[in-house]
Amino acid sequence: MADHRDGLPQGKKGNVLDRTASAPETFQDPGLPPHRPRSTDVDSGAAKRAERQVALLFAVSIIGSVLFFIGYFGIRVDGDIYSVTDPEATSALRLQNLLLGGGIALGMLGIGVGVVHWARTLMPDHELVEERHDVVTEAQRAEAEQIMGTILDESGIKRRPLIRNTLIGAAVLAPLPFVGLLRDLGPLDLTPLRHTLWEDGVRLVRDPSGTPIKASDVTLGSTFHVLPENLSGLSHDDGYLDEKAKAVVLLMRLDPDTVNVSPGREDWNVDGIFAYSKVCTHVGCPIALYEQRTHHLLCPCHQSTFDLANECEVIFGPASRPLPQLPISVDDEGYLVATGDFPEPVGPTYSQRVIAVNEMEEENGN
Amino acid sequence: MSASTTTSTHGTSAEYQADTNVGKIANFVDTRVGLSPIIKEFGRKIFPDHWSFMFGEVALYCFIILLLSGTFLAFWFDPTMATTEYTGNYVPMQGVEMSAAYASTLHISFDIRGGLFLRQLHHWAALLFSVAIMVHMARIFFTGAFRRPRELNWVVGCLLFVMALVAGFSGYSLPDDVLSGNGLRIVDGLARSIPLVGAYISMLIFGGEFPGHAIIGRMYIVHVFIVPVIILALIVVHLFMVVVHKHTQFPGPGRTENNVVGFPVGPVYAAKAGGFFFIVFGVLAAIASMVQINAIWNYGPYDPSPVQAGSQPDWYMLWTDGALRLMPGNWPFNWEWDLFNLVSLPMAVLLPILALTVFVIGMFIWPWVERWVTKDNRVHNILDRPRNAPTRTGLGVAAMVYYGVLMIAATGDLIATHFHVAVNDVIYLLRFLFFFGPIIAFIITRRICLSLQRKDREIVLHGRETGRVQQLAHGEFIEVHEPLDEYRRYTLVSYEDAQVMPAQENAKGKITGSEKVRGRLSRFFYEDRVAPVTPTELEAAHHEHAHDVDQLESAGSTSTRH
Numbered sequence: 001m002a003d004h005r006d007g008l009p010q011g012k013k014g015n016v017l018d019r020t021a022s023a024p025e026t027f028q029d030p031g032l033p034p035h036r037p038r039s040t041d042v043d044s045g046a047a048k049r050a051e052r053q054v055a056l057l058f059a060v061s062i063i064g065s066v067l068f069f070i071g072y073f074g075i076r077v078d079g080d081i082y083s084v085t086d087p088e089a090t091s092a093l094r095l096q097n098l099l100l101g102g103g104i105a106l107g108m109l110g111i112g113v114g115v116v117h118w119a120r121t122l123m124p125d126h127e128l129v130e131e132r133h134d135v136v137t138e139a140q141r142a143e144a145e146q147i148m149g150t151i152l153d154e155s156g157i158k159r160r161p162l163i164r165n166t167l168i169g170a171a172v173l174a175p176l177p178f179v180g181l182l183r184d185l186g187p188l189d190l191t192p193l194r195h196t197l198w199e200d201g202v203r204l205v206r207d208p209s210g211t212p213i214k215a216s217d218v219t220l221g222s223t224f225h226v227l228p229e230n231l232s233g234l235s236h237d238d239g240y241l242d243e244k245a246k247a248v249v250l251l252m253r254l255d256p257d258t259v260n261v262s263p264g265r266e267d268w269n270v271d272g273i274f275a276y277s278k279v280c281t282h283v284g285c286p287i288a289l290y291e292q293r294t295h296h297l298l299c300p301c302h303q304s305t306f307d308l309a310n311e312c313e314v315i316f317g318p319a320s321r322p323l324p325q326l327p328i329s330v331d332d333e334g335y336l337v338a339t340g341d342f343p344e345p346v347g348p349t350y351s352q353r354v355i356a357v358n359e360m361e362e363e364n365g366n
Numbered sequence: 367m368s369a370s371t372t373t374s375t376h377g378t379s380a381e382y383q384a385d386t387n388v389g390k391i392a393n394f395v396d397t398r399v400g401l402s403p404i405i406k407e408f409g410r411k412i413f414p415d416h417w418s419f420m421f422g423e424v425a426l427y428c429f430i431i432l433l434l435s436g437t438f439l440a441f442w443f444d445p446t447m448a449t450t451e452y453t454g455n456y457v458p459m460q461g462v463e464m465s466a467a468y469a470s471t472l473h474i475s476f477d478i479r480g481g482l483f484l485r486q487l488h489h490w491a492a493l494l495f496s497v498a499i500m501v502h503m504a505r506i507f508f509t510g511a512f513r514r515p516r517e518l519n520w521v522v523g524c525l526l527f528v529m530a531l532v533a534g535f536s537g538y539s540l541p542d543d544v545l546s547g548n549g550l551r552i553v554d555g556l557a558r559s560i561p562l563v564g565a566y567i568s569m570l571i572f573g574g575e576f577p578g579h580a581i582i583g584r585m586y587i588v589h590v591f592i593v594p595v596i597i598l599a600l601i602v603v604h605l606f607m608v609v610v611h612k613h614t615q616f617p618g619p620g621r622t623e624n625n626v627v628g629f630p631v632g633p634v635y636a637a638k639a640g641g642f643f644f645i646v647f648g649v650l651a652a653i654a655s656m657v658q659i660n661a662i663w664n665y666g667p668y669d670p671s672p673v674q675a676g677s678q679p680d681w682y683m684l685w686t687d688g689a690l691r692l693m694p695g696n697w698p699f700n701w702e703w704d705l706f707n708l709v710s711l712p713m714a715v716l717l718p719i720l721a722l723t724v725f726v727i728g729m730f731i732w733p734w735v736e737r738w739v740t741k742d743n744r745v746h747n748i749l750d751r752p753r754n755a756p757t758r759t760g761l762g763v764a765a766m767v768y769y770g771v772l773m774i775a776a777t778g779d780l781i782a783t784h785f786h787v788a789v790n791d792v793i794y795l796l797r798f799l800f801f802f803g804p805i806i807a808f809i810i811t812r813r814i815c816l817s818l819q820r821k822d823r824e825i826v827l828h829g830r831e832t833g834r835v836q837q838l839a840h841g842e843f844i845e846v847h848e849p850l851d852e853y854r855r856y857t858l859v860s861y862e863d864a865q866v867m868p869a870q871e872n873a874k875g876k877i878t879g880s881e882k883v884r885g886r887l888s889r890f891f892y893e894d895r896v897a898p899v900t901p902t903e904l905e906a907a908h909h910e911h912a913h914d915v916d917q918l919e920s921a922g923s924t925s926t927r928h
Contacts, residue, residue, distance in 0.1 A: 101655020283555025
């Protein structure tokens, strides 16, 4: 050992605290230390005391279980919860929850602490030694090998490759129907991801009241959570939430002088009133925070920050794409309306999004 | 009645007859199913005792409590997304349209006696379940308990860790409130990002577009059947392997690789472990009765439009959310890539998923990595004290820092609002720590381990500091050190002095490239090390001390050692 180590590099920082080169020797295992008696081992009074303590803890458990039933039958929670005018029921509910849970807690803790105390004080604390055995001995392995040989031999699987090969083929194919059955978990048509309820002439209405918005209502610095008017006709069974999840829009008026508008989008806003998709392009949370002074939109989930002054360009956080802008205008009655759907799919990127974007651009170009 | 023997049915030997009623029943069962061999095998089986061995137990007990409380909740919970108008007792939601899942959760909370308690017990138990699993894994890792023969059991444990996350998240989604719906929205965003097939996977998961009408029912079967069955099966395998291997034990006098020192199952260990179940249950019940958790009635039913600022997932999912928050999407260049105009690659989502995957895969394969580097294929039943494996301990702490940075990142917005700093600065700092934190933690931890080993050497060589200062004849002050007894000393010196193993030739006499890498890693592992004290060194040190003592005695001072 020592010779072997001498050939090894020393620690480069001189950190090795090594043994001297003398013959390696280790300390002898002194064996188990002598048992130290506990007070309950030598003092019968202490043992008696421990016994009473354990019994007391079990009694606490019994009291706890009774407490549960006092809470269960003794407290009546009648009437409205969280009612402003009548807080009685709410208080009763709170008290009941405390008594039920507290009763169970005492019932359990009494038993648990009691039993552990019993084990620690009154049961023997002599450490015992048990031998370990190898997980597998060589004799067992040889025997098992022989048995496996007999099994394989008797089955004849080695001698009859035709059976083996067809069995493998069958076993590979047999589970496939069950994978195939998963196909109908959902539709695979991705076109719904491209479109929302917005189209030319659809009014912008407030979320949740559903009232239309006049351009004059949108004052500088104010913000509106907006839905398409045609959403209100949808029932939950017809996919109300699915459509809402794509169509939600944030609307705010900005000072037109502070905003950069790219060519082709000049007529998408109404005198500085801009509408953007509220669905984050990162992983789809609703962008609910508008920092009025800085013209930033902030996603509360992952803090992606979008700059309203530059068409919602990403200035911080994990989002990679600007929020899609909804082109808007005003109708004859002065209400804000959309002049079309979003020009690109809203929400988080999906694997086929780039195909969708290219095709939608082509359609719009024609 | 007295015990008597009669001729058995075979007429060859006498059969045992019990005297008492209990004995008769026991004997009846024994002769039908064979209790005696089981009691013979397990009745006095020895388990080593150490406080750190109880974390796995906590996880097991939490799982039992989860099964119990979850079964009760399932009696009343309605896992459908059919729309209903709430007519229950909770005033703020009366008349609101919501899914049956959310309405039944309100019903459980406000109309079923003890329902709120059961919900809170279930949720708290789920949180403690994942805490216990992670702490247990840390204990296994830092003490080297994953080494042969327990590598496969480590893998089973890692699977349990992953399943606990799935169990937790699927359960969190069930009430169909705003917060859990936003969690599912993020799952949709993650699923969609998978190259080539992501959009289709999302469609299949949600049965169409998000949120659809299917997801709660599907999450329900995952949460109450698929995942619990898998967890249960894994626990059975996990415990079966513990029986096969017998428990590990810390080094110490009388403890060897070939024995187990501890207490027998009956009565001591059964009482302690059994009692501990009731303690865990009692503590969780006390928390559930007093501390509110997941007040879904405040959030409202799921609606894709609102979300609260400062929304966080349950703690075990924080690290996944944090990974998403740390990644810049548009810096230093745009991370949304298109492959040949055919496939969108949102790298700002895919890279965080990769960061999580690397962590999990690293966890699974670690026993084999260490075995390869150290070429240590021996059976280890004696644990390492973490300080005695400085590199492993350092790497473990580095992994914890990696995990911790991701976890803290998920609370970046709360840190910003509570400490009045910019959320951007918090994220910048955490981005730095994501890369450099683990390295710094590794270096510091390894240094601490080496120092602790040196301290152990000091204690063995020069004894325990007694705090008694005495003056020698010539005026020098010395502190009296008390030598260790041989039992304590053995605990401090009985670790293995692991050595660097340079690259070795293979059978053809060639040093392969991978072997060179292994050799370098071996040097990285063991180059800095502190060897245990040998008896020779101890003797030399004692000579020195004897000199001091002689001086003390010749000076006429009273040596308390005698």
